[in-house]
Amino acid sequence: MKILKTPIVLVLLTLLVSCNTSEVSITNTNSEGNTSDQYTSEVVINWFNLMKKLTTETSGYTPPVAARAFGYTGIALYEGIQLGVPHKKSLSTKLNGLEISCDFDETKAYHWSTVANTILGNMMNYFYVNTSDLNKKRIQEMQQQYKVLCATNTEDSVLNRSILLANQITKQIITWSKSDGGVNAQFSNFPSDYTPIKGEQYWKPTAPDFLPALQPYWGNNRPFMTSNVHNVQPIDPPAYSTDKNSVFFNRAMAVYEAVNNVSKEEIIIAEFWSDDPKTSATPPGHSIAILNQLLEENNYNLFQSSEAFAMLAIGINDAFISCWKTKYETNYVRPITFINNYIDANWSPILVTPPFPEYTSGHSVQSGVLAKILSSIFDNNYGFIDKTHIDRIDIDGTPRYFENFYAMAEEAAISRLYGGIHYKEAINYGLEQGYAIGSNVILLFKN
Structure with missing residues (x-):
């Protein structure tokens, strides 16, 4: 599905299917009932489809620059979502200079589509800071649509906890990215x-x-x-x-x-x-x-x-x-x-x-x-x-x-x-x- 080419009513219906928590017991606080492998990947697919569009339409996104944005975005997504499975394996300390710490509580429930949506929106807002106003609007609209629709049948405490976790992870990934030698590379090709x-x-x-x-x-x-x-x-x-x-x-x-x-x-x-x-x-x-x-x-x-x-x-x-x-x-x-x-x-x-x-x-x-x-x-x-x-x-x-x-x-x-x-x-x-x-x-x- 290409969200940006779909009429708004169909977009909302499709997003609702992706975010509806009927497939996950949000109120169940144990990992068996609320794991990230029980959610669909639609939020990821739609965000990366948008990332392709942003890469095409944003000045300075040559192949190396695009690869870098893709690299940090993919790692940030994984660092958030891997927390939601019992066999979690962080990349922290395994990749050069990466050390991640966050307030993740295994005894509490998280909404993993919300985690993914927040991370991907944050990362694209950062990396495509010089994209057009129209594309900035697309980023904001997609993040907001998922935020609203994923709130259906989900407790506010779960949503807020998920957003906080995602924000902590993206902040650390972005800080890490600034020391690699390629920061703001789209302006200096x-x-x-x-x-x-x-x-x-x-x-x-x-x-x-x-x-x-x-x-x-x-x-x-x-x-x-x-x-x-x-x-x-x-x-x-x-x-x-x-x-x-x-x-x-x-x-x-x-x-x-x-x-x-x-x-x-x-x-x-x-x-x-x-x-x-x-x-x-x-x-x-x-x-x-x-x-x-x-x-x-x-x-x-x-x-x-x-x-x-x-x-x-x-x-x-x-x-x-x-x-x-x-x-x-x-x-x-x-x-x-x-x-x-x-x-x-x-x-x-x-x-x-x-x-x-x-x-x-x-x-x-x-x-x-x-x-x-x-x-x-x-x-x-x-x-x-x-x-x-x-x-x-x-x-x-x-x-x-x-x-x-x-x-x-x-x-x-x-x-x-x-x-x-x-x-x-x-x-x-x-x-x-x-x-x-x-x-x-x-x-x-x-x-």
Whole structure:
């Protein structure tokens, strides 16, 4: 359900179904009668659908910035909702610098949809502070609608206790986020103090806009898990060379020929996975869309959904820190620069080359994370249809079927070759980098 496109009467009815406490005995104070796994995940699904819209329509939400907002929001949600199950496992002290304490009383009842609603509203108000007035109104309206409707048949003391708990958690998560190196990143995507390294073998701004380097210091940000940065860095890419017999020259020729001989289907694939800022919710938003869709289709409960989003949130956030560390340490030249200089001065790629170094591919890293984590949540052989772009008219957004999540990741990765913006190694090693990050996250939740 897309709440923002639904008539208000239907919205209220649907929210009432989600929040009605007939499915939970609110007056029962023991954990067996009032656990977060007895609530539906509709509040989560609707909020993350709104988050996609906010990411698309808010200035400065480039992929790394979007991944960060998604990361902290997913963790905040999980920290609140995991308290509502007997087998609770906080991420406090398990993630870098995270220490959470709150006034949670196991002997008292909580309304877990209210906890989720309060947390998600708070986090989006914070991260999307520069969004439009219309979007700020959407955040306020969604939070208020759930607040009012979840009050049906629920004691005021339970609601107030739930809101207090959620506010305590979000306040601590937001404070924690301010020390990671990326605070207010949407206002500083292109630092003026960064100068590209001199030498033709290194990255330079590219046509058509010749934008400066995007987030050149992002790889220095604090990851949620140190292992997702220091233990997953790939080998160096092939050495730069203008020798026509060299590996590097052959890789450049492969990109040149792929674009020159691109098929209609390959163009569709390139555009489907491009996920450019302003026209989409960026690659992290695409990941949100896929997970949201699968949670809804499989009727996952509130706790299951919060755990799934926390896993993906940690993985995607760390994917962009890890990948950006690789990018700005290698400073690898983009195909368009080399091809224009040494193969064909008039050549241009299918997609616009993004303003940062080539190696590794961010799409590949984050798609690898997505595939690994979704395979652990659902199944290695889970087939699904990706409906993310079904409403877009600027590209062919026809839903695409994948026989498993790894097939999805491989298509997302190879789309960057079809688009003419990445070499083979950035794609292949980027996937491996993402798979390794995903494995680290899965292990975290098993311990």
